Amino acid sequence: xxxxxxxxxxxxxxxxxxxxxxxxxxxxxxxxxxxxxxxxxxxxxxxxxxxxxxxxxxxxxxxxxxxxxxxxxxxxxxxxxxxxxxxxxxxxxxxxxxxxxxxxxxxxxxx
Amino acid sequence: xxxxxxxxxxxxxxxxxxxxxxxxxxxxxxxxxxxxxxxxxxxxxxxxxxxxxxxxxxxxxxxxxxxxxxxxxxxxxxxxxxxxxxxxxxxxxxxxxxxxxxxxxxxxxx
Numbered sequence: 001x002x003x004x005x006x007x008x009x010x011x012x013x014x015x016x017x018x019x020x021x022x023x024x025x026x027x028x029x030x031x032x033x034x035x036x037x038x039x040x041x042x043x044x045x046x047x048x049x050x051x052x053x054x055x056x057x058x059x060x061x062x063x064x065x066x067x068x069x070x071x072x073x074x075x076x077x078x079x080x081x082x083x084x085x086x087x088x089x090x091x092x093x094x095x096x097x098x099x100x101x102x103x104x105x106x107x108x109x110x111x
Numbered sequence: 112x113x114x115x116x117x118x119x120x121x122x123x124x125x126x127x128x129x130x131x132x133x134x135x136x137x138x139x140x141x142x143x144x145x146x147x148x149x150x151x152x153x154x155x156x157x158x159x160x161x162x163x164x165x166x167x168x169x170x171x172x173x174x175x176x177x178x179x180x181x182x183x184x185x186x187x188x189x190x191x192x193x194x195x196x197x198x199x200x201x202x203x204x205x206x207x208x209x210x211x212x213x214x215x216x217x218x219x220x221x
């Protein structure tokens with residue numbers, strides 16, 4: 001039973017354009033959502049998070065949008081840079097409970 | 112500042128051999144500790160988590176076990192490895208989120 005779903009295994013985006021990574025969840029009790037970035041042979045690093053009381057959180061080039069009615073969140077990266085090429089994991093949790101991850105989306109930034 | 116150490120970075124073990132992966136956290140007290148595995152096409156799968164010394168919760172029935180002998184030490188073990196135990200193992204810690212991961216151990220069972 002996959003509670004956090006990232007339906008696109010990979011995504012290719014031209015450098016300088018916007019990258020949009022999508023994530024869906026099934027558990028309506030989730031109230032905290034996170035995005036992690038992972039390079040090969042390294043551990044994931046925390047990127048940005050959003051609480052269920054908000055619908056948008058922005059940090060520099062990264063913005064996360066949350067649509068609670070659709071149980072959907074997305075990560076926007078603009079402008080996309082070569083160093084953004086990595087695997088991005090969406091994650092969700094209930095506050096103070098374990099964090100559940102999606103399968104990840106591999107982002108390729110094309111020159 | 113807090114740091115997390117995980118070793119070894121890579122490991123090749125024969126089927127049926129034992130396993131011990133160690134993780135330690137510095138710069139914090141009473142963290143929640145986690146073991147995740149990243150297998151091909153499976154994303155990050157939570158294996159074990161611990162909210163305190165000697166307190167271990169298992170998420171997936173399997174060939175592995177975990178122990179927390181000290182507040183900031185988390186150990187992943189197996190008595191007899193299977194081929195299906197191959198993967199990238201990640202230790203993580205958190206206090207009120209988000210998770211902070213170590214650099215992982217690439218385990219290949221041959």
